[in-house]
Amino acid sequence: MLEIKNLQARVDEKEILRGINLTVNAGEVHAIMGPNGSGKSTLAGVLAGRSAYDVTGGSVTFNGQDLLELAPEERAREGIFLAFQYPVEIPGVNNMYFLRAAVNAIRKHRGEPDMTAGEFTKMAREKVKLLQLDPSLLNRAVNEGFSGGEKKRNEIFQMAMLDPKLAILDETDSGLDIDALQIVSHGVNALRSPDRAVIVVTHYQRLLNYIVPDFVHVLANGRIVKSGGKELALELEEKGYGWIEKELAATA
């Protein structure tokens, strides 16, 4: 589904991604872990099309298409969804109106008719329940004045509404209490299916108890320096990242 080859990217002349290689097949869940500033959000942002990053080398194909050629909205319509590490507050834009515009833009791209207001409201009600969101949040401006946890749940609510092929969750677990973490994980697991894939960026193994990954990768200094199964996350939890760096230094 997703094939990243030797991807390099920079911000303001600063090299951040230094040759990422990663293949994600349909049905898989990949976890990406790594120290602060290692480039995890940069990778997520490059995949979603954030313009602040300059891709300086490598390629990304998504279901056979050159992903880097597409505008952010085209990527979303093709089925990429990024749950933001820091969801953006947009005063004056109503959450429901915004989501309906998004849902219909994606449906249009798929050749499906617009959802009526009734159908949309019905679906929104179901998904709101799934994420145990306060329904009154829907009629507020996008993320405005939402608590940290509400913002994260709102991201997953949007994901549930938009029905993506590849979901990229950037630290959706950070700052969540255990109840909220379970709710969010439940929302993500509801989306799991053989034709979809998920990339979860996290600092904590805890999330991976609920969203069980097929692969765990360690990103350090702009490269994937180690990959393994779900047990790698446990090891990282126990020992931190120091040992990997030592291991790398030893082999170098």
Add this chain to the structure above:
Amino acid sequence: MVDVSTTWRSQFEAQACANAPEWLTSLRAKAFARFTELGFPTRRDEEWRFTPVSPITETIFTASTQTVSAEEVALAPFAEIGGTRLVFVNGKYAESLSEVRALPKGAIVTSIAQGFREHAETLEAHFGKYVQGENHAFVALNTAFAQDGALIIIPRNAIVEDPLHLLYLTVAGDTPTVSHPRTLIIAGENAQVTIAEVYSGIGEGTTFTNAVTEIVLAPNAVVDHYKVQAESESAYHVGVQQVQLDRSGNFTSHNIAIGGAIVRNEANAVLAAEGGECTLNGLYIAGTGQLIDNHTAIDHAMPHCNSHELYKGIIKGKGRGVFNGKIFVRKDAQKTDAKQTNQTLLLSKEAQINTKPQLEIFADDVKCTHGATVGQLSEESLFYLQSRGIGLEEATSLLTYAFASEVIGRVKIEALRDQIHSALFLQLPAAIRPEA
């Protein structure tokens, strides 16, 4: 070269003044003399630095006698908001197009021409008593030429439920036409009224509207005033609004400017007694070929008055905007609370704004704040919307609308709010229309 000032003079001399009361004839003569002395402002004049009016002052305009049908009126922007409506065609009251619904006892909603005949005493007491024509050529010109317009008198304790709609229609002709509409609104003690003063247009062609509005609030009166400027993109418009608030008066202005080639709006208020409250909301949208200038002045003359001002501008293409917000706090005006905000959204690299807050404070125990911001749409917000599948153009529209929504949201007349909403979306790059 044709001498423009000679034309104004000959028009002034030819103007029919039959039956005009003595005081009015003399007021007009004085005003015209003052206009002649002052001459039109130039860019050397500090108050007009960013707004060249030479296209107006170098054109020969004549008054028009054009009439329009009810069907044509209905097609003009903001022609219908329901309820009582006075229609003026190129400044002249059109009774057959107007409708005055039931009003509280003693309330007067009529043309000012009729007012000169039937309410001479009230007019003599108020007409021209608030607006400053001494140093304003356009105001002097209006006073010299004002023959018609609207007169609204709301008596003590009367509450007018539905908005009063003053529809000033500018109808373009074969040659440039001018009108000098004059509005006088008098709200008695404890009275309450909502007025929508709309300048709308029919047809393309050079027109010049030179409007003056005076609004007087007796103690405790509440006036909600809307001015919508939606004339054609070849229209010139200078409009000066002067408000006088007595003790505990409460005045709210909503100033929406979306039409016109050169537009100068002045909204001035004097808080002339204690406890007054004045709110000025503004939204202006200027595109290529448009210059919209808003000058506001709030004069805190007495203690314990509040003023809140929020003006938002959206400038796109090669459009230009000007904002100048004056706040005076006089020596006696202790405990003043004044807040001014001007925010401008520039949607293109060529869009321009000149914004200037101007606070002059002579009292010491006051709270005065002002802030001006000029910015583009947030990249972060655009990316967030795009990352959900919303196209760039649509995302731009949504965020632009969001920027304006704070001002639009304060519009309490639903029909008006809906029409501003639609007009705004028509103005934007991609016309997306979220259901209101």
